[in-house]
Amino acid sequence: MSAQTFQTIAPRPAPVQTEGVLAWVKSNLFNDWKTALGTAVIGAVLLALLPPLYRWAIANAVWVADSDVCHAASGACWGVVREKFRFIIFGRYPFEEHWRALLSTTVLLALIITSCIRACWKPWLAAMWVAGLALYFCLMRGGVLGLPRVDTDLWSGLPLTILLASLSMTMAFPIALCIALGRRSGMPAIRSLCTVYVELIRGVPLISVLFMASFMFPLLMPQGFSIDVLVRVLAGITLFAAAYMAEVIRGGLQAIPKGQIEAAATLGLSYWQTQRKIVLPQALAMVVPGVMNSFISTFKDTSLVAIVSLYELTGAMGMAMNADANWRPFRIEGYLFIALIYFVFCFSMSRYSLWIEKQVNKSKLR
Amino acid sequence: MSEPIITFNKVNKWYGNSFHVLRDIDLTVQQGERIVICGPSGSGKSTLIRCINRLEEHQQGHLVVDGVELTDDVKAIDDVRKKVGMVFQQFNLFPHLTVLENLTLSPMWVGKMPKKEAEEKAMEQLKRVRIAEQAHKYPLQLSGGQQQRVAIARALCLKPKIMLFDEPTSALDPEMIKEVLDVMIEMASQGITMICVTHEMGFAKAVADRVIFMDQGQIVEQNNPHDFFNHPQSERSRDFLSKILGH
Numbered sequence: 001m002s003a004q005t006f007q008t009i010a011p012r013p014a015p016v017q018t019e020g021v022l023a024w025v026k027s028n029l030f031n032d033w034k035t036a037l038g039t040a041v042i043g044a045v046l047l048a049l050l051p052p053l054y055r056w057a058i059a060n061a062v063w064v065a066d067s068d069v070c071h072a073a074s075g076a077c078w079g080v081v082r083e084k085f086r087f088i089i090f091g092r093y094p095f096e097e098h099w100r101a102l103l104s105t106t107v108l109l110a111l112i113i114t115s116c117i118r119a120c121w122k123p124w125l126a127a128m129w130v131a132g133l134a135l136y137f138c139l140m141r142g143g144v145l146g147l148p149r150v151d152t153d154l155w156s157g158l159p160l161t162i163l164l165a166s167l168s169m170t171m172a173f174p175i176a177l178c179i180a181l182g183r184r185s186g187m188p189a190i191r192s193l194c195t196v197y198v199e200l201i202r203g204v205p206l207i208s209v210l211f212m213a214s215f216m217f218p219l220l221m222p223q224g225f226s227i228d229v230l231v232r233v234l235a236g237i238t239l240f241a242a243a244y245m246a247e248v249i250r251g252g253l254q255a256i257p258k259g260q261i262e263a264a265a266t267l268g269l270s271y272w273q274t275q276r277k278i279v280l281p282q283a284l285a286m287v288v289p290g291v292m293n294s295f296i297s298t299f300k301d302t303s304l305v306a307i308v309s310l311y312e313l314t315g316a317m318g319m320a321m322n323a324d325a326n327w328r329p330f331r332i333e334g335y336l337f338i339a340l341i342y343f344v345f346c347f348s349m350s351r352y353s354l355w356i357e358k359q360v361n362k363s364k365l366r
Numbered sequence: 367m368s369e370p371i372i373t374f375n376k377v378n379k380w381y382g383n384s385f386h387v388l389r390d391i392d393l394t395v396q397q398g399e400r401i402v403i404c405g406p407s408g409s410g411k412s413t414l415i416r417c418i419n420r421l422e423e424h425q426q427g428h429l430v431v432d433g434v435e436l437t438d439d440v441k442a443i444d445d446v447r448k449k450v451g452m453v454f455q456q457f458n459l460f461p462h463l464t465v466l467e468n469l470t471l472s473p474m475w476v477g478k479m480p481k482k483e484a485e486e487k488a489m490e491q492l493k494r495v496r497i498a499e500q501a502h503k504y505p506l507q508l509s510g511g512q513q514q515r516v517a518i519a520r521a522l523c524l525k526p527k528i529m530l531f532d533e534p535t536s537a538l539d540p541e542m543i544k545e546v547l548d549v550m551i552e553m554a555s556q557g558i559t560m561i562c563v564t565h566e567m568g569f570a571k572a573v574a575d576r577v578i579f580m581d582q583g584q585i586v587e588q589n590n591p592h593d594f595f596n597h598p599q600s601e602r603s604r605d606f607l608s609k610i611l612g613h
Contacts, residue, residue, distance in 0.1 A: 266421070
C-alpha cells in the first residue's frame with residue numbers, strides 16, 4: 001500500500017445558488033419559459049388590478065361614520081360599518097338587550113371551541129353542553145331573573161347564524177350516522193326507509209324544506225297547536241344537512257375492508273361493538289374532509305332562512321341597509337364586511353379540519 | 367382420542383344458485399388434532415374452515431363445533447366464536463389501534479376483563495410470539511411477519527380451543543414465513559386443536575396429524591403426512607403434489 005499524501009482541496013463557490021430569495025424566485029417563478037409566461041401574465045393582471053383596488057379600499061376610503069363625506073368621496077365608505085355595526089351584527093334584537101345576545105353567543109362559542117379540543121372529549125362535556133344551552137336560552141329569551149322577554153322572531157344577526165349553524169350541525173351528525181348505518185343494514189325495512197329519506201331530502205332544495213317547515217307545517221297541525229318557527233326551521237336545516245352528511249359517511253363505511261368486520265366477528269364483537277370500535281373510527285377518519293364540507297355549507301346555508309322571515313347575519317345586513325336611505329348606496333361595503341365574518345368562520349373550520357385529519361391519521365404514520 | 371370436537375355431516379354450500387362450493391363434506395376432527403388442508407385454489411378449503419366459525423353459512427347438512435350445532439341461532443354462533451380463534455391471510459389487524467389495543471379489545475369488551483388484567487394477559491401472548499417490544503406501535507409500522515404474529519397473539523388472547531389458519535403465510539415475503547411458522551409449530555406442541563389451510567408442506571410434515579386434500583369442493587383424500595406425501599392415492603393429489611413440490 002502506498003502512503004497517502006494529504007492534499008488540501010481549495011474551496012470553490014457553490015455551483016448554483018440553491019437558497020435565498022433569488023433562488024426561490026428562479027425555481028418557482030421563472031423555472032422555464034412556461035412558468036415565466038405564467039408569472040408575467042399573472043403579474044400584469046395584479047399590476048392592473050391592485051392599484052385601483054388600493055385607491056378604492058384604502059387611499060380614498062372614508063373611515064368616519066358620516067354619510068355626507070361618504071357621498072363626496074370616490075373611495076369605499078367603511079364608515080357604514082361603523083355606523084350600522086350593531087344592526088348588522090344583532091339585527092332586530094332589542095338594542096338595549098344586545099349585551100345578552102353577545103354574552104350568550106360568547107357562551108355558545110366557548111362551548112363549541114371547548115368541544116373542538118381533543119383533551120376535552122370527556123363525559124363532562126355533555127353536561128357542559130346541557131348547562132351552556134340552558135344558560136344560552138335563559139339569556140337570549142329572557143322572561144326569567146327579571147330579564148325582559150325577547151321572542152325568537154326577534155333573534156337575528158350573527159347570534160342567529162351561529163345558533164342555527166352550530167345546533168343543526170351537532171344534531172345532524174348523529175342523525176347522519178344512524179342513516180348511514182341504516183342504509184347498509186341487513187334489514188330491508190330499515191335500509192329502504194333510510195334510502196327513501198336520503199333521496200327525498202336530496203331531491204328538493206333547502207329553500208323548499210324551509211318553506212315546508214315554516215308555512216306548510218303549521219297548516220297540517222291541529223288548531224291551537226304550534227311549534228316555534230325557530231325550532232321548525234332548525235329542524236328543517238338539521239334534517240337537510242343530515243341527508244347529505246349521511247352519504248358522505250356512507251362513503252367512508254364502504255371503504256372499510258370486509259376483513260375488518262370478519263376479524264371483529266371472530267373476536268366475538270357484537271354488531272354495535274364492531275361499528276363503534278372498528279368501523280366508525282376508521283370510516284370517520286377517512287371522511288373528515290367531506291364532513292367538514294357539509295359543515296361549512298350548512299353554515300353558509302343558514303343565510304337562506306331570511307326567506308322565512310328570520311334575519312340572520314345576511315338578512316340583518318340587508319335590513320340594516322334598506323332601512324336607511326342615506327346609507328343605502330354603500331351596501332357593497334356592508335356585504336364585504338359580512339363576507340369577512342363568514343370567511344373567518346369558514347376558514348377556521350377548514351383549518352380545524354386539517355388539524356383533526358392529522359390527529360386521526362397518526363396510526364398511518366410509519 | 368376422545369370425543370370429536372368438530373363434526374361435518376354431509377355439509378353442502380353454494381355461492382349463488384350455481385356454484386356448488388362444498389359438496390357432501392364429511393369430516394371429524396378430534397380434540398387436539400392438527401390438520402392441514404391443501405388443494406388447488408378455488409377448491410373450497412377456505413370456505414370449509416370459514417364455516418366452522420360461521421363466517422360462511424352452510425345450506426345443507428349438520429356442522430357441530432364442541433357440542434354446539436351451527437344454525438341461524440345467533441347465540442350458538444356467539445358460543446362457537448368464543449371457542450374458535452382465527453388467523454387470516456391478510457392479517458386483518460385493526461390499523462387504528464396499537465398492537466396492545468388490538469389484543470385487549472375483545473377481552474375487555476366481550477370478556478368484560480379489567481383493562482390492567484387484559485393488558486397483562488396480552489403482554490404474555492405477545493411474549494409468546496416474541497414481539498412484546500412492539501406492543502405500543504401501530505400495525506402498519508410492523509413488517510408482514512410481525513403483523514401476522516400479532517394476529518396469532520390476538521386470537522390466542524381469547525383462549526380458544528380451536529385455531530383456524532386461513533393461508534397464514536401466503537401474503538408474506540419468503541424470509542418472513544419462517545418466523546410465523548415457528549410460532550405455529552410451537553403452538554402445535556401445546557395441545558390446541560389446529561386446522562390450517564396452507565401450502566407450506568414443510569409445516570404439514572412437521573406438525574400435522576392428518577393432511578386433507580380438497581378439489582372442486584370435495585375432500586378427495588385424507589391421510590397422515592408421511593403416507594400422503596409419499597404415496598398419494600388419487601390422480602389429482604399426485605398431480606397437485608408434483609406441481610407444488612416440483613420446483
